[in-house]
Amino acid sequence: AFHIVMPEEDGDGPARAMAKALEDAHIGPQDIDYINAHGTSTQLNDKSETAAIKRVMGERAKQIPISSTKSMIGHLLGAAGAVEAIASILSINHGMVHPTINLEHPDPDCDLDYVPNEPRRHDIRVAMSNSFGFGGQNACIVLKRFDNN
Numbered sequence: 001a002f003h004i005v006m007p008e009e010d011g012d013g014p015a016r017a018m019a020k021a022l023e024d025a026h027i028g029p030q031d032i033d034y035i036n037a038h039g040t041s042t043q044l045n046d047k048s049e050t051a052a053i054k055r056v057m058g059e060r061a062k063q064i065p066i067s068s069t070k071s072m073i074g075h076l077l078g079a080a081g082a083v084e085a086i087a088s089i090l091s092i093n094h095g096m097v098h099p100t101i102n103l104e105h106p107d108p109d110c111d112l113d114y115v116p117n118e119p120r121r122h123d124i125r126v127a128m129s130n131s132f133g134f135g136g137q138n139a140c141i142v143l144k145r146f147d148n149n
Helices: 014-025 043-063 077-094
Strands: 035-036 065-066 126-133 139-143
Touching: 014 043, 014 126, 014 139, 035 043, 035 139, 043 126, 077 126, 077 139
Parallel strands: 035 065, 035 126
Antiparallel strands: 126 139
């Protein structure tokens, strides 16, 4: 862990979790249609997560809609990862990216598509959901639409 509560500015730990999730799912950045960010709306965390997404997704990062469930429901601590995975599954099932509400003046370093204030229709076949915790506890899950074929 870099620090018990402060994330690394370069997003190294979160980036490693995201890259490993892609590897475990046998897919690449080009396959991700939506990212449910850890998205705590804190300056250091949001910059770190943005850096991690850019590092792992490369140029694709600017094309992927990203939103924060926490903007609507708050931080559920130990339940956050599970609830946000469910929100990601619902996004896949309904073809809808939920918004990051109250996003009015984003930090210039947080320059990705954070789906501000209004939901957006979007075909989502594969979603990624990030959960980052104190002491460098970083987790990422990749979820895919069920296909009978």
